[in-house]
Amino acid sequence: MSQTLTKLMSDDITTLFVTDGEGNILLANDFTAMTLGLSLSELLNSNVYDLVASEVYNASATIETLKSGENSEVMLTTQAGYRILSKATPIFYPDGTLHLVVTKSEPLSQEEFEELSSRAASQASASEDEPVELVTPIIAESNEMKRIIRVCKQVAVYNSRILLLGESGVGKEVVANFIHQHSTVAANKFVAVNCAAIPESLFESEFFGYEKGTFTGAEKSKQGLVEAADGGTLFLDEISEMPLELQAKLLRVLETMSLRRVGGVEEIPVSFRLISASNQDMFELVEQGKFRRDLYYRINAIPVTIPPLRExxxxxxxxxxxxxxxxxxxxxxxxxxxxxxxxxxxxxxxxxxxxxxxxxxxxxxxxxxxxxxxxxxxxxxxxxxxxxxxxxxxxxxxxxxxxxxxxxxxxxxxxxxxxxxxxxxxxxxxxxxxxxxxxxxxxxxxxxxx
Missing domain, CATH: 1.10.8.60 (Helicase, Ruva Protein; domain 3)
Structure with missing residues (x-):
């Protein structure tokens, strides 16, 4: 067991469980089970996705971390009536594969829950106008990366669409964020989307949003990721994983700079800087019919290839x-x-x-x-x-x-x-x-x- 996991589990906490990379619960304690209205044996035989789907609780920091691979924090309510502040931390194998997710939770009083909810809403509103800060700066000691930095600075001031190419993990999102920070829309939002992480059935609604009543559970209209990037930069990582049907709809957005939400009839104008990225040979995918040729040329005005770290x-x-x-x-x-x-x-x-x-x-x-x-x-x-x-x-x-x-x-x-x-x-x-x-x-x- 890693020092990190040992430390997390030895902290003064009230509820805790640990899942594997698929969301299966491996460890838990009795108090956690009680707050969820389950027995400990039931909890230890559960998967977090199933628990949310069956409404044992209404949100999951664990699932957020499983999807993003990063720390997450959510407030939730359980079927047993508990209000919870839940924090999840990922633990990785040395090769970068997600090993475990450790989730610690703190039951809140009604007053604490309402205060934190209000504070989170205020922070979210205030942060909408703040520029995104780089988590990892670009490290450019090699001549190769110094050349890429020079190119990116030069093209950042123009609205040309950029396609970043390179193996997984070379830092395409870091470079995309660098371009955004040096662009004319740096003061606006940088919306990063991992196309490989979105289930195909949810692609359209996640990308373009939906109107109230479009499907069961759509109790209010929702803005999509493309619309959320209006005025800023939209970064589509692993764009090669986008389904062909969605590629056609994205192409239309790029041609008209407007979109239509799922279930809607109104054309919504949008304006954003597009940066795309892929770890695959995009031209080969085009030749194989797995990626639209017209969309490829739309997103590939300026290609930038990031060499692997070993080079x-x-x-x-x-x-x-x-x-x-x-x-x-x-x-x-x-x-x-x-x-x-x-x-x-x-x-x-x-x-x-x-x-x-x-x-x-x-x-x-x-x-x-x-x-x-x-x-x-x-x-x-x-x-x-x-x-x-x-x-x-x-x-x-x-x-x-x-x-x-x-x-x-x-x-x-x-x-x-x-x-x-x-x-x-x-x-x-x-x-x-x-x-x-x-x-x-x-x-x-x-x-x-x-």
């Missing part, structure tokens, strides 16, 4: 130091890069690019104090690291994880003489998970005591 070595260390400073501050740590880390940084292929690098640095920081730490403070730790690396060369991922979990849970079970309650408490997991690990990892007690 711009100077940026790797600069990015690593930037991420290290950020995570040290976030987790109140003081982790430093060792020679081994630097060697890894400069020799890895970084197929996930800056996103993979960022998650690797976070992994270093949050595991710094664990027995399997990657820090080389002693020869003994270096020997253990070398041994684990040797095992990693011959084991599959799941075999390696099972190996580590077997050592951990065998130690905890033997330490507490197979007292399940004490083992669960010490490990900060649920009793059902301990029983599952005993069964899956074949950790049944060997002696005949008691």
């Amino acid at each position: 711009r070595k100077k940026d790797i260390l600069a990015l690593a130091n930037h991420f290290l400073a950020s995570f040290n501050k976030k987790y109140d740590a003081d982790v430093k890069l060792t020679k081994s880390h630097l060697h890894h940084l400069m020799t890895s292929q970084w197929l996930g690019n800056a996103r993979e690098l960022k998650n690797y640095i976070e992994y270093l920081v949050v595991t710094a104090e664990l027995p399997l730490a990657l820090q080389e403070n002693t020869d003994e730790k270096k020997v253990e690291e070398d041994r684990l690396e040797a095992l990693a060369e011959v084991y599959s991922y799941q075999e390696f994880v099972d190996y580590v979990e077997t050592i951990y849970f065998r130690y905890q079970l033997e330490k507490h003489r197979y007292n399940i309650s004490k083992t669960a408490e010490e490990s900060q997991v649920s009793r059902p998970l301990i029983y599952k690990k005993i069964r899956d990892l074949k950790l049944e007690r060997k002696d005949t005591e008691g």
Whole structure:
């Protein structure tokens, strides 16, 4: 278990649960189950998407984080009548894959709930006129990135449509935001849309909005993402994932600069700067009939290709130091890069690019104090690291994880003489998970005591 997860679970909290990357609940406590009007066993056999769909509660920070991969915070009400402030935090594998989502919640009084709701509404209203701040600045130590920065600054002042190309994780959204910040609409909104994350059935209503009464549940009209970008910049990430039918409708918007909401008849004028991005060969998709040729030429006035991180070595260390400073501050740590880390940084292929690098640095920081730490403070730790690396060369991922979990849970079970309650408490997991690990990892007690 990572230091981050351990810290989150040891905080003074009232409700908590942990899900995997699909929303299945892995860990929970009794109080959480009570606030949802469920038994703990029911909760541990649930999925957050199903809980919202069955109206156990009306909103989910967990789902927001599962979709965005970022921290989220929502206020919600449960079927049991509780008002909750819920905060979700993602935990990633070093390769950038979402591992877990940890959700902490705080029950609120009616007064607290109304005060926070009012404050959130006021902040949302005030922020509509504020420019978006860059979360990650552009790191440009390499000649390749310096050239891209010069090009982007030059074209930012014009309203030409830009197509950013490059592998996943190279920083296309960061570059798009940089262009927005240097454009004539920098004071207005930057609306980023990940086309790959929107279910096909929801594409049209999410993009163009809908009118009240269009379908069941549409109790009021809703503005779409395109309309929300009016006056600012619309960034369509992974535009190659957009369904062909929606491509035709987007093409019409770009030709007329107006849109019609789902279920509506009124043409709504819009004006926005369009920046698109893809990690695929767009021209090849056009040739294969998977992307409209006319839309391709509409969005591709100025193509900008961002090279992968492995081709711009100077940026790797600069990015690593930037991420290290950020995570040290976030987790109140003081982790430093060792020679081994630097060697890894400069020799890895970084197929996930800056996103993979960022998650690797976070992994270093949050595991710094664990027995399997990657820090080389002693020869003994270096020997253990070398041994684990040797095992990693011959084991599959799941075999390696099972190996580590077997050592951990065998130690905890033997330490507490197979007292399940004490083992669960010490490990900060649920009793059902301990029983599952005993069964899956074949950790049944060997002696005949008691």
